[in-house]
Amino acid sequence: MQNPAISITDLHVSYYGNEAIKGISLTVDTGNLVGIIGPNGAGKSTFLKAMLNLIPTDKGEIKMFGNEVKEVRKRIAYVPQRSNIDWDFPITVLDTVLIGTYPNLKLFQRPKKTDKEWALECLSRVGMQDFTKRQISELSGGQQQRVFLARALAQKADLFFLDEPFVGVDISSEETIVHILKDLCLQGNTVIVVHHDLSKANDYFHQLILLNKELIGFGTVEEVFKPEVIKKAYNGHFAFMNEIGVPI
Amino acid sequence: MEFIEAVIQYGFLQKALLTSIMVGIICGVIGCFIILRGMALMGDAISHAVLPGVAISYMLGINFFFGAVFSGVLTALAIGFVTQNSRIKHDTSIGIMFTAAFASGIIMITLLKSSTDLYHILFGNVLAVRSTDMWITLGIGLIVIAAVYLFYKELLVTSFDETMGAAYGLPVRFIHYFLMLLANRRHCISCRHAYYTCSCCLSINGSFMGNDFSRGRDRNHLIVCWSIL
Numbered sequence: 001m002q003n004p005a006i007s008i009t010d011l012h013v014s015y016y017g018n019e020a021i022k023g024i025s026l027t028v029d030t031g032n033l034v035g036i037i038g039p040n041g042a043g044k045s046t047f048l049k050a051m052l053n054l055i056p057t058d059k060g061e062i063k064m065f066g067n068e069v070k071e072v073r074k075r076i077a078y079v080p081q082r083s084n085i086d087w088d089f090p091i092t093v094l095d096t097v098l099i100g101t102y103p104n105l106k107l108f109q110r111p112k113k114t115d116k117e118w119a120l121e122c123l124s125r126v127g128m129q130d131f132t133k134r135q136i137s138e139l140s141g142g143q144q145q146r147v148f149l150a151r152a153l154a155q156k157a158d159l160f161f162l163d164e165p166f167v168g169v170d171i172s173s174e175e176t177i178v179h180i181l182k183d184l185c186l187q188g189n190t191v192i193v194v195h196h197d198l199s200k201a202n203d204y205f206h207q208l209i210l211l212n213k214e215l216i217g218f219g220t221v222e223e224v225f226k227p228e229v230i231k232k233a234y235n236g237h238f239a240f241m242n243e244i245g246v247p248i
Numbered sequence: 249m250e251f252i253e254a255v256i257q258y259g260f261l262q263k264a265l266l267t268s269i270m271v272g273i274i275c276g277v278i279g280c281f282i283i284l285r286g287m288a289l290m291g292d293a294i295s296h297a298v299l300p301g302v303a304i305s306y307m308l309g310i311n312f313f314f315g316a317v318f319s320g321v322l323t324a325l326a327i328g329f330v331t332q333n334s335r336i337k338h339d340t341s342i343g344i345m346f347t348a349a350f351a352s353g354i355i356m357i358t359l360l361k362s363s364t365d366l367y368h369i370l371f372g373n374v375l376a377v378r379s380t381d382m383w384i385t386l387g388i389g390l391i392v393i394a395a396v397y398l399f400y401k402e403l404l405v406t407s408f409d410e411t412m413g414a415a416y417g418l419p420v421r422f423i424h425y426f427l428m429l430l431a432n433r434r435h436c437i438s439c440r441h442a443y444y445t446c447s448c449c450l451s452i453n454g455s456f457m458g459n460d461f462s463r464g465r466d467r468n469h470l471i472v473c474w475s476i477l
Contacts (some may be wrong), residue, residue: 016335049411052415054411054414054415070417073415073416073417074416074417076415076416077415078411078412078415078416080409080411080412084409084411085408085409086284086286086408089284089407089408090284091408096408099404099405099408099409099412102401102405102416103416103417105401108398109401110401155416161415
């Protein structure tokens with residue numbers, strides 16, 4: 001029996017005394033493309049960061065591939081929210097992707113020619129091979145997101161975490177990204193995506209985690225996309241629910 | 249031309265020139281990272297924070313250098329500690345700590361009523377550089393540059409995207425303090441004899457120009473070194 005990619009038991013997280021995540025337990029099997037959805041302030045990004053042990057947790061156990069998170073860090077790639085990046089940083093597209101090879105390099109070791117070739121290959125997978133010399137602020141939102149996806153690919157990870165990758169991204173970039181994420185899952189990787197827009201969720205993901213501080217629903221898209229489940233998370237936003245085709 | 253003749257003629261000018269060049273290079277190399285991490289104020293803070301250390305070492309009758317390093321390191325660590333363990337923002341934490349350190353330094357100096365004017369420490373005198381000072385500058389400069397060279401990857405990742413660094417297991421806090429220490433080293437040597445408060449201008453303005461002019465990082469450091477020279 002293969003270990004699940006992620007298994008979480010009774011996770012609690014609080015920010016300065018306010019509980020942001022209350023008692024979440026779930027198991028994600030490998031090869032799944034999982035969306036984390038929920039209303040604003042539901043703790044989606046917090047949940048993601050807590051899973052990666054980037055913020056302290058109050059209680060709960062997180063295992064990845066049956067191990068502690070700190071033992072499998074090199075198998076994890078994380079793509080931050082676009083707003084968290086300093087786009088004026090003096091770095092080119094190629095160097096950004098090359099950073100993705102750093103986790104697999106030893107201390108004092110510099111990226112070699114093969115690492116550069118690998119970074120270029122990752123860039124061409126996201127269709128950004130013609131922009132290698134550009135400074136990262138000279139790209140559109142979608143191109144920036146693709147570069148960061150290329151950086152995650154360069155990490156050769158088994159588990160990918162993306163925080164709001166579709167915010168401010170043009171539709172063709174969005175399609176490219178979704179296509180690559182689906183490919184990754186077919187190759188046996190596991191991908192977790194924080195997503196705020198319910199309307200496309202059913203096309204994009206295999207499984208959904210519906211959050212509003214606590215776990216409202218978890219399962220296949222069909223299981224989660226039920227009126228009573230959605231209603232519980234989006235308490236009161238009925239007009240919005242009509243728009244996305246959930247009958248009230 | 250006159251200047252060049254003077255440099256050839258007077259030993260103290262040669263030392264001053266060499267030391268300034270070294271200080272310029274060191275400030276530029278580390279200043280880049282300081283700027284990119286949004287810690288520009290930090291340089292200013294550290295150069296002011298050495299004052300109480302100078303006063304204390306005067307009281308104890310030991311070399312200014314040790315006191316300066318001590319109080320500088322202490323302030324840098326305190327700033328880092330406050331930022332990471334409270335809701336206080338980084339710039340506020342810098343403001344609190346360095347004004348406190350500076351004020352306590354002023355108070356100590358006033359109470360000491362020393363015959364030597366300790367305020368000179370704040371501005372330094374590049375022409376008063378001694379040979380030992382020059383060698384200390386060289387030594388510490390080499391250490392700082394070697395550290396930046398060896399830990400370049402780690403410094404780059406944590407400056408650019410700290411969360412990614414943390415996600416793949418880099419000790420980001422440790423690296424943060426490590427850079428603070430390097431910056432402090434740099435300041436103590438540059439401040440000591442060259443220009444106390446001026447050294448922060450050097451590193452910050454110079455690096456800023458460098459960052460503006462260059463797109464890629466590799467050129468960045470070179471440009472900064474040049475602009476400071």
